[in-house]
Amino acid sequence: MHLTHIFVPKNRRVDFELHIRVHDLTSIPLVxxxxSIKWRLKHASVTYGATNRAPIKNHAVQWDVNFDxxxxxxxxxxxxxQPCELRVDVIQELNGGRETENIGNLVLNLSEYVGTGITTRRYLLQDSKINSKMKVRHFLWRALCF
Structure with a gap:
């Protein structure tokens, strides 16, 4: 748990189960x-993760990976x-894997999705020079305690 959460009274801290599925990235201009993707999340039991690299097929990359x-x-x-940000970075391999480049990211405030159930959306990559869209199945939230 993050140091700033230690000083918050227990009646103001709420734990939720987070289930995310990143399906794919589409509209990639290359063939x-x-x-691959790397994700980071503060104030969680699992705070980071990454996927294996996946090839482009028909201007899209398919991952179908879950984060819990x-x-x-x-x-x-x-x-x-209070805000709780999930950051997903999209990494492109260059020169046969010897170099990598961050081609864009997706930053979501998870607090906005509490109580929305399961939703699937496409998000335009942020801080990107390409107009690729990431398909994410939204977060099944279930309160563990109040």
């Missing part, structure tokens, strides 16, 4: 190459959930 973790959210003094 060959390999891509317990997320520790804080209820602010105003009664609203």
């Amino acid at each position: 060959t190459g390999f891509y 973790s317990i997320v520790h959210l804080v209820i602010g003094k105003d009664g609203l959930l």
Whole structure:
């Protein structure tokens, strides 16, 4: 648990099960190459992870990978959930894997999705020079304790 969460009273800390599935990345302008993703999440039981590299086929990369973790959210003094960001970076291999380049990322505030159930959406990569879209199945949230 992060140091700032130690000083928050237990009645303002809420744990949720997080289930994420990253399906694919589409609209890639290249026809060959390999891509992988790395993800980071603060205030969680599992705070980072990565996928294996996957090849481009028909201007898309297919991962179909799941990330599962317990997320520790804080209820602010105003009664609203504090932000909890998930960051997913898309990495492109260059020169036969000898070099890598971050081609874009996706940053989601997970607090916004509490109680929405299972939803699948496509997100445009941020900080990217290409207009690729990542398909993510949204987070099945289930409160573990209140």
